[in-house]
Amino acid sequence: MRDVAIIGCGMTKFGELWKKSIRDIFVEAGLKAIDDAGVENIDSMYVGSMTSGLFVEQEHISAIMADYLGIAGIPAVRIESACASGGLALRQGFIEVTSGMNDIVLVGGVEKMTDGADATYALASAADQEYEVYNGITFPGLYAMIARAHMHRYGTTRKQLALVAVKNHKNGASNPNAQFQRETTIDGVINATMVADPLTLMDCSPVSDGAACVILCPLDQAKKYTDTPVKILASCAATDNIALHQRDDVTILKAVKLSGESAFKQAGISPGDIDVAEVHDCFTIAEICAIEDLGFVAKGKGGEFTEKGETALDGKIPINTSGGLKSKGHPVGATGIAQVIEIVEQLRGNAGKRQVKNAKVGLTQNMGGSGASSVVHIFRVV
Amino acid sequence: MPSPRYWREIPQRYRLEANKCKKCGKIFFPPRLICCECRGQAFEKIRLSDEGKIITFTVIRVAPQQFATQTPYVVAIVETKDEVRLTTQVADCKPEDVEIGKKVRLVFRKIQEEGKTGILCYGYKAVLV
Amino acid sequence: MVGIIGYGSYVPRYRIKAEEIAKQWGMDPDAIKRGLLLKEKTVPGIDEDTITISVEAGKNALKRAEIDPQEIGAVYIGSESHPYAVKPSGTVVAEALGIVPEVHIADYEFACKAGTEAMFVCYSQVKAEVIKYGLAIGADTSQGAPGDALEYSASAGGSAFIFGKEKVVAEIVETYSYTTDTPDFWRREGAFYPRHSGRFTGEPAYFKHVIGAGKGILEKTGLKPDDFAYAVFHMPNGKFPLTAGKKLGFTKEQLEPGWIVPLMGNTYSGSSPTGFSATLDVAKQGELILLVSFGSGAGSDAFVFKVTDRIDEVRDKAIKVKELLENDRIYLNYGQYAKFREKIIMNE
Structure with a gap:
């Protein structure tokens, strides 16, 4: 096993990119990453996308993206694991480089969600189609059921959920790539249109277009391309029951817990060693569950921890400095890679106003569906 | 809802048919081919109780097109007397009447239809008792 | 002795009052109530139809009959609002009640007497010893044109009767x-x-x-x-x-x-x-x-x-019609009623 580093990043702005097609945005992000890394050739590529078929009626996008990036001829593979497609694509890229099979691997994620498809319907295909979706549940609905159970069990409050969105919007306000570069308030979240009780529109990540790419290479070659390579310390994934109702405890995201535990083991560090983390806040409650199940705070204490400001930029463990999925936007297939880019920028010291002081070790956690798949990466700047 | 996919699930959706692992007794709804507790592959067919309680719930206010005319509607995770959980709508209720722990009964209802000329799709919904 | 061995009914929870309909069309509600002797009518939920009503009524009849559904040899459903023009309601109902596959199924239609038609044929089949038990159901989600006198009356519900030779009620x-x-x-x-x-x-x-x-x-x-x-x-x-x-x-x-x-x-x-x-x-x-x-x-x-x-043995084994009619009613206004009954033209 060789050590693997990230040597280049590129992403589009996230948002409603009316003038750009799925090809345009992927190529834009890909070219930026290639340029950032300064590589001339790409040996292999992975593309994460949840459901380009339902969103733009285009499958086979690994070949299309290689073609339009002008690198057709290389092997290219699409990876799908719902909203964790990007994160799991990175894991495949990592495996290919660490194994010695190839040296320069481009890993990207993309989703074009605003081309007119019924997004609620398309996203719901990440749940159990026959036994959840058939009966009328939606993704906000699934997380709302988690939120209701979490509030009932641990006393998590409506205000604590809102504070996740307030914090993430504050971070996103200084991220030039974010879909919503504006702050919000507790009242702004609580009084927004109800989507699935108790979650309002402002508890939910938006429907977005966007793409993000990174370039991987063996760590021992990384210095050829960059002064600040970021080493991948761990790349671990896990799964859980697809249907929320089949889990013994709906408030525990077991796949997050398992992927986190193996990642900390692989990296040889503990949650307390993480300086900055991007977690999958597709809904406010998801961030609370994620920080608990990753071990940053005890189970049931995530709301209180957030309320105390421990997840803010100057808190104990800054979470979602990019603005998270909530404010930065959530083009589902691209999210896992965009999280990695935020951590790389933090570790390189390039995060501007969002910079976490002395950030050396960072973590990303990306999940699919209501948590049936999760992937955790840990990084250290070299 | 394409007809074969709908048709295949009829025993579960109409009659709450589940399977019970002959080795460890765990019940699966819908039935599975392998027990995820003990890896057993021998099962007996059972029908779930139509009585249960609400574990958690939400009120769907933004729905996919298929359910758009029904909003707001309640969806809950219900645990039947056999301690099996399923996701189901709670019909004929005001959202404010639904609470975690409340008792429900599963009834037979139309769940969705395949447009104005396609097949009608039935299944279970809960009602408060 | 041939007769009914189990019976059961089902009525949706939704209602609309005669005056709510009268108000919509500028009619005098008292004249309607006096003339037709109607106070209110039942309305099917958005997720209810002749099939779902038949299943619930059938379950209640089975509770009183206390027989193995597999022994039922015929399922006949009378309605003038069968959800399908072609595909019998009885197929879904028999499947839901666990009666399939050794069963004769037919849907009946004869305006408001399709239910007793189903009963008539079930009775004859049992009497002729072609079948051991037969299930006959009369159910409807009746239609009446908006503004028509029928709109005050056309309602939803149904009853199921199981016929047999033993344990006759x-x-x-x-x-x-x-x-x-x-x-x-x-x-x-x-x-x-x-x-x-x-x-x-x-x-x-x-x-x-x-x-x-x-x-x-x-x-x-x-x-x-x-x-x-x-x-x-x-x-x-x-x-x-x-x-x-x-x-x-x-x-x-x-x-x-x-x-x-x-x-x-x-x-x-x-x-x-x-x-x-x-x-x-x-x-x-x-x-x-x-x-x-x-x-x-x-x-x-x-x-x-x-x-x-x-x-006396079976009466209390299932819900009674009076309870169905008087318990837990949910009243609709005309707009909700029009939506429930799909009288509003929607976009595809």
């Missing part, structure tokens, strides 16, 4: 049918709402057939109105059954338990069967019950039932 003493070609009410293939010929639906249609069948069965059995504890006549509105009963020599008291129309409305194929089910809920051993249906087109089926001692 109500023995069938006699049957009689009376049918002619009378175009009083119809719905052409593809039309959404039924049409009717106004006052022609009264004398030459409803009364001729109901009274014809009533007289016919009394003659055939040699029974007199005062031999009966109860009588149930089809209920297109509150007035017609009372008038028909009076003309045949029955008192209002004999009609009372089955006269459910003021709270239920006219549940078409489910109307007289549900009136009969409500009557069984209060009947005692040895009592005779007359049931006369009416279906436009037109015809009437008449039955004489004799209640057995088993009634």
